[in-house]
Amino acid sequence: MGEYTEELLQELLPLFYSRLFPCNSFYRWLSYGSSATFKLRELSFTLLGDIYIRYQSFESMENFSNELNKHKPIKIDIGAIYNHPPKYKTQIQKFGPVEKELVFDIDMTDYDDVRTCCSGTDICSKCWKFMVLACKVLDAALREDFGFKHMLWVFSGRRGVHCWVCDENVKKFTDEERKAVAEYLFVKKDGHKNILFGDKIHTSLRRALTIIKPYFNQMMFVEQNILGTDEGIKKFLKNIHEEIRIQSEEVLRSVEGSEARWKVFCDYFRTLSQKQSIPKIYKNTIEELMLLYCYPRLDINVSKGINHLLKAPFCVHPKTGKVCIPFNPKTVDKFDPATVPTLTLLVDEINKYDQITKEEEMADGVNSSKIKDYKKTSLLKSITVFEDFLRNIERELKQKRKPTPMEF
Amino acid sequence: MDLGLNRRRKQQKVIPDGLKELYPHDLNFFTVPPSSEISLSEFEDLAVERLNVLRILAFASQKPVKQFGTEWKNFVYEELQKQNLKKFLRIIKSSGSSNPSELDYQARRADHISHFILRLAYCRSEELRRWFKDRELELFKLRFLELRGASVQQFLEINNLHYYPINEDERDELREQLIDSTGGLFILDNTDFYKVPFSDVPNLVRNRKVFVQSGYAYIPSFELVTCISNIYRHTLSENLIYAFKRMPLLDDDRINHLLHNLNDAYTGKDYSEVNANKSEIQVGNLDKHAKDHYPLCMRHIHETLKANHHLKHGCRLQYLLFLKGIGLKYEDCMEFWRQEFTKNIDEDKFQKQYSYLVKHCYGKVGSMLNYSPYSCVKIITDSVGYGEQHGCPYKQWESTVLKEKLESYGLRQENAIEISEMAQKGHYQLACGKYFEYTRFKENKNVINHPNQYFDESYGAIKREEFE
C-alpha cells in the first residue's frame, strides 16, 4: 500500500477498528476485574474534522466496540473513573471524579533546547535517546522510591512517551498525592539556579545519574555535539556559575571538538574542586549538567490532576499513522520509533497474511480464520506487552479479592 | 449547650475531676467535641478570646520574619500578653503534659471549647474555612514545636499515631541515603528518623527534602511537626465540612446569632484602612456624630475632650485610632486635635508633645506601621487606671453612674436599668448592642465587636438609606 498519508486515515480506520484494535484487552484493562468500573470511566472521542466529544461512557465491551466501529474516532482519550457513568453527567448533581491512574507525559519538544539533531515534531534515533533515558529513570524511581508495580509505558504516536501507573492504591490518590509524586520527579529545566541542589545529591537523583552517565558523553557531545559550535559554547556557559564562567570559556576554546571540550572542562572543574576553590553549592556542577540535559522533562500538569485526560494506547496518530503501542521499559533501548507499525503497514500485513492463508487453505483445506487479526501483524509484540501487564494486574486483583478464611 | 451537635443533649456537668481524663495533654487534636454545659457569656468570651489568638497569628504571619522563628514567636507571645490572653499563653508555652495544675486544666478546657465554637462559626463557607484552618494550623504547629521531651511521644500515643523512630540498625543501613536526601542541618547520629507513608508528608516529598523508599518517607524528628500538622489539617478539613453539614441542627437562636457575627468579625475588618468612601467625615460634624453614632466609650471620650481640652494617653490612643477608622483624614484629625488641645496649651507645646501621637496613629512616623483601631475585646481587657476615661464604660463604670449617664442621654429609665443590669453581669458587648437599639430605634443585628463597626452600622446605615 506504500507510505502513510493523512488522507488514507478515513479509508483505513474502519478496518483498523474492526480488525486490529484490541478491544477486548482494552476493556479488560479499564475494568480492573469489574465491569462496573468500566461503566464509570470517561472516554472521549475525537472525530474526523476535530469534533471532540467528552464524557462518553459505555455499558459493556460490546457497546464500546460498536461505538468505536460506528464513530471511528481519530483519537481516544482516557479520563477518570467517576462516581456516576459520565454519559449521565448532566442528570446528576454531584458528579465528580473518584479514581484515576497516575499518568506521566514526556514530549520531545520539551528537549528542543538541548537537542541539535532535530526540532519540533521531528525525531530521530539520536534524540530518541532522551526518551530512553526518561523512561529508564522514571520507571526506576516509580518502582524503587514509591513502590509502584503496574506501569504501562506507551509510545505516544509521534515524539514522546506516556506512562500509566495503575496500582490499585495509586488510582485512589488525591490531587495532593499526585502533585507530591509529580513534583518529586520533576527537575526544573530552565536556568541554572533551579536545578541547584547544593552539596548533597538526593538518592533519587543519584540513581538517575547512574542511569544517565553511560549514555552521556556519546549522546551529548558526539551525537548532539552541543559544544561543537560557538553558539553551543555560549549556551553551555549560561549554566556555569559566574565566578568560573570566563575561565571555563577559555578552557573550552583551548581545544577543538565537542567531546574534547567536555573533557577539558571536566578536568578543569575537578582540579578546582580538589583545590577547594569551588563554593560548596556549586560542587556538583557536572552532575547538575547531566540532569539538566537528560533528566526526564515531565509535563507535570498532566500528572497533577485527577481529571486530566490522556490519549489511550493503541490509538493511531493521525499525522504519522503510527499506532500508540505499549512497550517494555526493560527493553526500551531497543525500541525504535521509526519501526513502529503504521496503519498502512498493518493493513498490508493483514492482506498479505490473508492471501497466503487463502492459498494454503485452498491447498490443504484447513480453516485458519479463527486466528485473531493482530496476530498476523507487527502489532503482535506490543499486544503481548499489554497482555503481560494485564495479567500482572489481574493476578494481584485475584489475590486481594480472595476471601480470607473465616476465623472461629 | 452542646457543641457536638448531638441530637440528644447531654446534661452532664463538668467536674474538675473529669478534666484529667478529658485533657491528658496540652495539645489536642480536637477529635471529640465538648459535651459540657457552659453559659452564654462564657461561650462568647471563649470564642472572642480564641479569635483574638488567631488574629494575632494572622498578623504575625504577615510580618517579614521567619514563621515560627524566634522573632515571630516573641511577637506572638508579647501580643498574647498584651491582650491578656493568659489561658492561651499558658497552653502554648507550657511544655506538654507533665504535672498539670488546676490552671492548666482550665486552660485546656478553654482551648477545647473555644476551638469547637469557632469551628461552628467558621464552617459556613469555603473562605471562612480556609482562613480558620490556616490559623488553627499555625497555632497547632507553634504548640507542637513548643512540646518538650517525652511529651511529643505522649501526644502521638494519646492520638493513636503510631510513629516510632527507626532503630539504629536500619539507620546505619540507610546511612548514606539519609545523609544525601535529608534537607536541613542535622547530625545523623543525634537525629531520630521516622518512617511514614509518603502521603503524610506531601510537601517534604514534593520538595525532595526527605529520603523516599517504597512509598515511605524517612523524616527527621525536626520535620515531625510537618507530618503531624498535615494529619491535623486533613482531620480539621473533614470536620469543618461535617460541622457545616450538621449546622442546621443547631436550633438555638442566640447561639446562631452569635456564631454568625463571629465570622463577620474575622475578615480582618480591623478598620486599619482609612476608607475612601467614608472620608466625608468633617471635623465640624464630630459633635453630632458622637451624639448619634458613637458607641458609649467613644462618646464619653469625645465629650471629655470637648470639656477638658485634654485627654490622658490611653484615651488619646483609643480615640485617635477610632477617628482614623471612621474615615477622618489625617490632616483633618491633626487640625481637630490642635484646635482642642491648644485651648489649654500653646502651639509650641502641642507640636512638641501631642502632634506626635496623631502622626504615629496614622503611620506617618515611627515604625510606620498601620495601626488598627482597637476592638471591643482590646478595649474591654485593657487596664484602665484611676482617673482615666478610656476603656469600656459598661465595664468600668458603677452601675448607678452608667444608669444616670444613659438617662441623661435620653434613654427611658427602664431601658437604662436593663442595660446597666446587663453590664453588671459582664455582658458588655450585649449591653452596647442594647444601647444601639435604644438610641437608634432599630434592632441591633450584629454583636458589637468593634467601636468602628458600631459607627458603621449606625452612620453607614443612614448613608445607605439616604443613598437609596
Ligand code: SF4
Ligand atoms: S462594647 Fe465596644 S463599643 Fe461598646 S462601649 Fe464597650 S468598647 Fe465601646
Ligand SMILES: [Zn+2]
Ligand atoms: Zn533527532
